[in-house]
Amino acid sequence: xxLFINKIRLSCCCTHLPLxxxxxxxxxxxxxxxxxxSHKVRGEVEKTVHINSNDTTAQISxxxxxxRVGAQNMLVELVPDRALFKNGEKGKSVWVKxxxxxFVQVSVVSPPESPVDYKIDDLNIAPFDSTxxxxxxxxxxxxxxxxxxxxxxxxxxxxxxxxxxxxTIETRK
Numbered sequence: 001x002x003l004f005i006n007k008i009r010l011s012c013c014c015t016h017l018p019l020x021x022x023x024x025x026x027x028x029x030x031x032x033x034x035x036x037x038s039h040k041v042r043g044e045v046e047k048t049v050h051i052n053s054n055d056t057t058a059q060i061s062x063x064x065x066x067x068r069v070g071a072q073n074m075l076v077e078l079v080p081d082r083a084l085f086k087n088g089e090k091g092k093s094v095w096v097k098x099x100x101x102x103f104v105q106v107s108v109v110s111p112p113e114s115p116v117d118y119k120i121d122d123l124n125i126a127p128f129d130s131t132x133x134x135x136x137x138x139x140x141x142x143x144x145x146x147x148x149x150x151x152x153x154x155x156x157x158x159x160x161x162x163x164x165x166x167x168t169i170e171t172r173k
Contacts, residue, residue: 001026009050014040015065017049023124038069045069075100075160076125082165083135093137094164096154098125104156106131112148112166114138135166147169 003024008017016035024030034049049063077099083092097102104125112118115138122131133150147167154160 001020004054005051006054007052009052011048014038015047015049032063034063034065036065036067038067043069073160073162075104075119075156075158076162078162078164082167085135085137085166085168087170089137091134092166093135094133095130096125096133097130098154098156100126100156101127102156103127104154107153107155108150109153110149110151110159112150113146114148115146116148116166118150133164 005022005024006017007086008019013172014037016037019030020032021030024073036045036047038045045065045067047065047067049065051061051063053059053061055061075098077097079097081094083094085092096106106120106125108120112135116137116139116140120131120135121133125131135150145168147165149166150164152164153164
C-alpha cells in the first residue's frame with residue numbers, strides 16, 4: 001500500500017526539512033535534505049528529526065544528526081576560518097590545508113549569495129598541501145553591509161562539511 005508521511009517533527013528551529021513528497025507508492029523512493037543552521041551553536045550538537053507515517057511496523061522513524069560546530073577536524077584546516085571585508089576592501093582569501101595523509105576532494109554545497117564571487121584554485125588537494133579560495137566583491141555592487149557564507153564538503157578518508165562565513169565588518173576611522 002502507499003506510504004503517507006503525516007508529520008515531520010524537528011528537535012529545534014535550527015533544523016529544516018522541506019518535505020518534497022508526502023505520499024509514496026509501493027517501491028517508490030524520495031530524497032530528504034536536512035538543513036542545519038549552526039549560526040548560534042558551538043561544540044557538540046545532536047538533533048533529531050521524527051517522521052510520522054502510516055507505516056504499521058514503524059509509525060515514528062528518527063533521523064539523528066551529530067555535528068561538531070567550531071571545532072577542528074582531522075581532514076582540513078581553514079586559515080583564516082572566515083572572510084571579513086573591511087570598508088573599501090575588494091578581495092579576501094582563505095587557505096584550505098589538507099592536514100591528512102590522503103587526497104581530499106572539495107565540492108561546493110552552497111555558494112555565497114550576492115555580492116560575493118568566489119574561486120577555488122584546486123578541487124583536489126594532495127596530502128599536506130593547500131589550495132586558495134579567493135572571494136571578491138562584485139564591481140558596481142552595493143556598498144551596503146552583507147552577510148553570507150560558502151558551504152563546502154571535503155571528502156578524503158572521511159567526509160567533513162565546513163561553512164566559511166563571509167561578511168563586512170565596521171572599521172572606525
